Amino acid sequence: MGIKRQKLISNFLTYSLLIVGLVIVAVPFWYMVATSMKPQSYIFEMPPRLWPKQFTLQNYVDAITRDKFGLYFLNSVFVAVTSTLSTVLISAMMAYAFARLQFPGKNILYYVILLGMMIPPVTLLIPQFIIAKNLELVNKFSGLILVYITMNISQQTFLLRGFFESIPRELEEAALMDGAGRWTIFSRIILPLSKPGLAAVTIFTFLYCWDEFAWAQVMMTDTAKRTLPIAIALFQSQHLTRWGLVFAASIISFIPVLLVFIIFQKQFIKGISTTGIKG
Amino acid sequence: MSKLNSKTLRDSAVAYLFLLPGFILFALFIFGPLLYSLRISFFDWNVIRPERSVWIGWENYIRAFQNPILQRAILNTIAYTIITVAGQLLFGTLVAVLLNQGIHGRTFFRVAYYLPVITSWVIVSLLFEYMFSGQGGLINYLLKDVLHVTSQNIRWLADPILTFVPIDLLGIWKGVGWTAIIVLAGLQAIPDQLYEAAEVDGAGNTARFFKITLPLLRPTLVFLLVVLTIGGLNAYISNLLLTDGGNPLDQTHFILTYMYERTFTNLEFGYGAAISTMLTLFVFIYSTLQIKLLQKPAEV
Numbered sequence: 171m172g173i174k175r176q177k178l179i180s181n182f183l184t185y186s187l188l189i190v191g192l193v194i195v196a197v198p199f200w201y202m203v204a205t206s207m208k209p210q211s212y213i214f215e216m217p218p219r220l221w222p223k224q225f226t227l228q229n230y231v232d233a234i235t236r237d238k239f240g241l242y243f244l245n246s247v248f249v250a251v252t253s254t255l256s257t258v259l260i261s262a263m264m265a266y267a268f269a270r271l272q273f274p275g276k277n278i279l280y281y282v283i284l285l286g287m288m289i290p291p292v293t294l295l296i297p298q299f300i301i302a303k304n305l306e307l308v309n310k311f312s313g314l315i316l317v318y319i320t321m322n323i324s325q326q327t328f329l330l331r332g333f334f335e336s337i338p339r340e341l342e343e344a345a346l347m348d349g350a351g352r353w354t355i356f357s358r359i360i361l362p363l364s365k366p367g368l369a370a371v372t373i374f375t376f377l378y379c380w381d382e383f384a385w386a387q388v389m390m391t392d393t394a395k396r397t398l399p400i401a402i403a404l405f406q407s408q409h410l411t412r413w414g415l416v417f418a419a420s421i422i423s424f425i426p427v428l429l430v431f432i433i434f435q436k437q438f439i440k441g442i443s444t445t446g447i448k449g
Numbered sequence: 450m451s452k453l454n455s456k457t458l459r460d461s462a463v464a465y466l467f468l469l470p471g472f473i474l475f476a477l478f479i480f481g482p483l484l485y486s487l488r489i490s491f492f493d494w495n496v497i498r499p500e501r502s503v504w505i506g507w508e509n510y511i512r513a514f515q516n517p518i519l520q521r522a523i524l525n526t527i528a529y530t531i532i533t534v535a536g537q538l539l540f541g542t543l544v545a546v547l548l549n550q551g552i553h554g555r556t557f558f559r560v561a562y563y564l565p566v567i568t569s570w571v572i573v574s575l576l577f578e579y580m581f582s583g584q585g586g587l588i589n590y591l592l593k594d595v596l597h598v599t600s601q602n603i604r605w606l607a608d609p610i611l612t613f614v615p616i617d618l619l620g621i622w623k624g625v626g627w628t629a630i631i632v633l634a635g636l637q638a639i640p641d642q643l644y645e646a647a648e649v650d651g652a653g654n655t656a657r658f659f660k661i662t663l664p665l666l667r668p669t670l671v672f673l674l675v676v677l678t679i680g681g682l683n684a685y686i687s688n689l690l691l692t693d694g695g696n697p698l699d700q701t702h703f704i705l706t707y708m709y710e711r712t713f714t715n716l717e718f719g720y721g722a723a724i725s726t727m728l729t730l731f732v733f734i735y736s737t738l739q740i741k742l743l744q745k746p747a748e749v
Binding site for chain 2: 188267316377403427
């Protein structure tokens with residue numbers, strides 16, 4: 171068997187396997203899209219069709235107009251954007267201190283930050299809830315936001331510290347000679363040079379906040395303050411068999427994530443593969 | 450000398466100021482809660498009127514150990530963890546090796562395989578619930594009418610064992626993309642010269658994979674093993690939505706769904722805290738292994 175032929179067969183195998191994998195990944199997604207466009211009477215059709223016999227956008231109209239869905243969407247946007255911006259700022263400040271400044275207790279404090287990455291979030295639910303209750307944060311967006319920031323700080327500080335350390339020190343030293351303060355250096359030199367790192371951190375945090383379920387479920391008993399994951403899960407339990415409606419709502423809530431992912435795909439993958447962070 | 454000291458002093462002050470907001474949040478919402486959780490785990494905790502809580506020592510822990518539903522939940526969680534970690538490692542490595550063959554459209558495949566990772570657990574759990582419906586689900590149709598493996602519709606979500614088929618498959622399906630990207634980064638760090646040298650020595654594809662790729666990938670795989678195991682032990686949403694709270698007969702809980710139910714449905718905060726303290730302790734001991742791996746991320 172010639173080398174060329176061997177190469178051809180191996181290529182054929184590689185692509186075939188990759189396409190099989192692609193089908194396994196894509197079919198459920200496509201099935202969700204197809205179902206969201208089926209009229210209710212076709213939801214339990216036999217055989218199930220991957221291409222709807224009859225297309226409708228009624229489920230999307232229903233999803234948007236029903237059960238304050240628009241409000242939940244805005245709640246999610248507000249909570250995710252506020253939490254993400256705060257997380258990025260706070261973690262960047264911490265990362266800068268760890269990357270560039272010398273101070274007593276540095277290693278111990280950094281170790282404490284890393285510890286934060288090892289505590290399973292759901293196990294903190296109970297005491298966090300009691301503390302939030304004592305601080306009168308239950309049913310308030312600030313209660314969600316403060317905890318989302320806290321749960322993301324460790325990972326993002328870790329990621330940004332690595333990023334800041336890769337920036338050459340010479341730039342900073344020149345600015346220090348000119349009498350610039352640390353805050354000026356941080357905000358005028360370090361941050362602008364770290365756009366790819368900041369982009370990765372922004373995406374990770376946004377995804378976390380957009381999808382977070384357990385804490386929002388515990389905290390937001392007021393129906394007007396629900397975020398999308400809670401709303402969609404409850405949607406399903408209220409409209410048990412209306413899968414078209416549930417998937418239309420799911421797809422609407424997935425669109426922002428998809429857009430962010432496609433736009434920042436490169437920074438995202440790079441962030442994951444260089445730091446091993448679980449996005 | 451004094452100039453140097455004042456500079457160090459100023460740097461320290463700046464550093465503490467920069468760290469302050471983060472550490473306040475940490476103290477308030479992570480370390481405070483951890484200690485608090487430990488405390489209430491020794492109480493019959495009254496969440497509405499905390500002053501009426503009664504100190505009961507190790508009682509919550511003893512009850513947890515003797516509870517057959519929790520024992521079942523622990524077994525379910527361990528089985529889920531073993532199956533999904535193995536599945537993600539196996540398929541993630543396979544996908545990474547395929548993507549590393551210098552193929553066309555690598556970015557496209559990478560993005561496509563990553564879609565399940567970025568989709569929220571709520572959405573994919575509902576999707577799997579629909580696909581695995583007992584009546585008229587896509588999976589039953591495939592098995593019964595296309596492949597003829599079964600003559601009857603299988604009621605996946607009504608059986609305490611079969612329920613874990615969709616839950617475990619979901620865990621693997623959702624995680625392969627992430628695992629593959631980490632493995633791919635590991636593969637790309639292996640110098641080409643090694644493969645070229647092996648080729649000169651006449652080593653085949655299989656030999657190269659087992660003699661070069663796997664040994665050099667070991668640190669990456671160890672890292673993945675740790676992270677994925679912790680992820681498995683923390684599984685929560687898929688189980689909550691697919692079993693509807695441990696159905697049938699409380700046989701299908703995970704540790705965390707059971708803890709959640711006892712705490713927030715039955716308001717047994719002390720008992721729930723005892724369960725979470727034990728899980729935290731276990732994960733904590735387990736992940737101290739991870740620290741070293743985390744400190745040298747570039748080698749991952």
